[in-house]
Each structure stands twice: as C-alpha cells, then as structure tokens.
Amino acid sequence: xxxxxxxxxxxxxxxxxxxxxxxxxxxxxxxxxxxxxxxxxxxxxxxxxxxxxxxxxxxxxxxxxxxxxxxxxxxxxxxxxxxxxxxxxxxxxxxxxxxxxxxxxxxxxxxxxxxxxxxxxxxxxxxxxxxxxxxxxxxxxxxxxxxxxxxxxxxxxxxxxxxxxxxxxxxxxxxxxxxxxxxxxxxxxxxxxxxxxxxxxxxxxxxxx
Numbered sequence: 149x150x151x152x153x154x155x156x157x158x159x160x161x162x163x164x165x166x167x168x169x170x171x172x173x174x175x176x177x178x179x180x181x182x183x184x185x186x187x188x189x190x191x192x193x194x195x196x197x198x199x200x201x202x203x204x205x206x207x208x209x210x211x212x213x214x215x216x217x218x219x220x221x222x223x224x225x226x227x228x229x230x231x232x233x234x235x236x237x238x239x240x241x242x243x244x245x246x247x248x249x250x251x252x253x254x255x256x257x258x259x260x261x262x263x264x265x266x267x268x269x270x271x272x273x274x275x276x277x278x279x280x281x282x283x284x285x286x287x288x289x290x291x292x293x294x295x296x297x298x299x300x301x302x303x304x305x306x307x308x309x310x311x312x313x314x315x316x317x318x319x320x321x322x323x324x325x326x327x328x329x330x331x332x333x334x335x336x337x338x339x340x341x342x343x344x345x346x347x348x349x350x351x352x353x354x355x356x357x
Contacts, residue, residue, distance in 0.1 A: 253344035254279035287313035295338040
C-alpha cells in the first residue's frame with residue numbers, strides 16, 4: 149500500500165533576526181542564524197520569522213537554523229508536517245508511519261441507492277475530504293448484490309464490481325457536491341458495498357488501497 153507523502157515549502161524572509169553560535173556533535177564551532185525565515189506548507193504559513201518552536205514539555209527551541217546556505221528544522225516538526233511519528237532507540241531517530249494511519253483512506257463516502265423509472269439502480273454519493281489537502285481525482289468501487297445478497301454479475305466484466313470516479317474532482321473543502329453514478333450494467337442490485345480505491349492530490353501525491 150502506498151503512503152501519502154506531504155511536500156512542504158519554505159518561504160525565505162529577507163530579515164536576519166538573530167545570530168548565535170552552535171556546537172556540532174564533533175565539537176566544531178559554527179556561526180548560525182536562528183528563526184530567520186517564514187515557514188509555509190503548501191502556501192499556508194505555519195511559522196513567522198523570529199518565532200520559536202515549542203516542544204510538548206513547554207521548552208522553546210529554534211524553529212529553524214540557517215547555516216552554510218542550508219535551513220534545518222526540528223525533526224519532530226518535520227514528522228508532524230508529514231503526519232508521521234518520531235521514535236528514538238539505540239541512537240537512531242526514526243520517522244515512521246502513525247499506527248493504523250496507512251489503513252485509513254483520506255476520504256469517506258456517504259451514499260444512497262436509488263432507482264430510475266425503468267428500475268436501473270443509481271448511486272447518489274457525497275465525498276467527504278478527510279485529508280486536509282486539495283484532491284484532484286479519486287476512484288471508487290461499488291460491489292453490487294441482489295436482495296438475497298448474491299453478487300450481481302456484469303456480463304461485460306464478469307464480476308460484481310463497478311469502478312468509477314472523477315479525474316478533475318477539484319475538492320478544496322471538506323465536502324464535495326453530491327454526485328450520481330448509474331449502475332446500468334448491474335440491474336437487480338438491491339444492496340452494495342462502496343470502497344475507496346485511490347485518491348490523487350493536487351500536489352501529485354497519491355493514496356492507493
């Protein structure tokens with residue numbers, strides 16, 4: 149299962165606010181600049197120039213350190229931006245997936261089965277965006293069953309699942325407009341199971357079942 153990866157952008161401020169001296173692990177003395185930049189994620193500012201980062205225990209540490217043309221951020225904050233956890237063991241800092249996070253799709257779907265005048269099943273559904281990102285496209289699958297919960301087989305595909313979605317969904321908020329799909333190849337459908345197959349975000353990252 150592929151994981152969702154969030155990219156982040158650091159926007160540079162012109163003002164240099166604070167110079168300090170930092171000791172590297174090999175005791176080399178260096179001159180670095182603390183908190184001299186604005187930090188943004190996908191254009192949304194999360195820290196202003198001059199602002200410190202507060203740890204869970206209340207301690208304030210630099211939000212950014214600029215040295216030799218490179219900007220460094222706290223590992224725990226980077227993990228937070230990526231929706232990850234940090235584990236420390238045996239001298240290793242490990243950025244890892246949150247437990248169970250990979251099992252949950254970034255959208256949920258509420259749906260109702262209706263029927264046209266000629267009895268063709270129609271699925272009305274609404275996408276609920278849980279990701280906090282803008283969604284470009286998604287693919288859903290619907291497993292079709294009759295009133296006795298036996299699979300309704302599509303003569304063309306020889307199975308009971310219909311695959312559909314949107315290539316230009318443009319879901320920017322938490323909920324999209326209500327959509328409708330006609331299951332004309334699955335006449336006789338009385339019950340169904342709807343699953344999320346994949347979701348593509350506007351930054352190019354993708355979640356797949």
